[in-house]
Amino acid sequence: MGCACQSHPKSGWRFWFARFMLGWSVMAHAFLAIQAYEIYSERSAVNVSLPAYIVYLFSSVFWVIYGSMVLSPRVWPMIISGTVAFLGGVIILVGIGLYGKQEAAEADQHTQQGDGAKRGSAERSSQSVWPHTLV
Numbered sequence: 237m238g239c240a241c242q243s244h245p246k247s248g249w250r251f252w253f254a255r256f257m258l259g260w261s262v263m264a265h266a267f268l269a270i271q272a273y274e275i276y277s278e279r280s281a282v283n284v285s286l287p288a289y290i291v292y293l294f295s296s297v298f299w300v301i302y303g304s305m306v307l308s309p310r311v312w313p314m315i316i317s318g319t320v321a322f323l324g325g326v327i328i329l330v331g332i333g334l335y336g337k338q339e340a341a342e343a344d345q346h347t348q349q350g351d352g353a354k355r356g357s358a359e360r361s362s363q364s365v366w367p368h369t370l371v
Contacts (some may be wrong), residue, residue: 261317268324275331296321
């Protein structure tokens with residue numbers, strides 16, 4: 237596996253910075269693990285944006301293509317980071333698919349039940365306050 241820093245001596249700052257960036261670029265996507273944990277542990281994707289993660293997924297694919305096919309020599313930190321981002325994005329999208337619709341359906345059900353309860357209590361209060369409206 238080649239690195240863009242191969243032409244530099246292994247003791248130079250560019251070599252070590254390239255190694256640092258490889259680690260950093262992978263760790264920078266740690267928020268995906270945090271988001272995935274929240275979605276799967278809470279079984280809710282109520283505050284997660286589906287369009288944002290779709291854009292994120294395409295972006296990570298484009299970075300992998302750019303780092304592997306466009307740049308010469310290949311830029312492995314970009315390829316590895318993009319691959320980690322893609323996999324994390326897929327996990328999030330699956331979680332949104334599993335728990336996003338479920339959450340929305342439950343919210344609609346609670347809203348409908350709440351509206352019915354409000355109407356019922358309003359009808360009862362109007363009946364008790366205005367007895368002449370009873371037929």
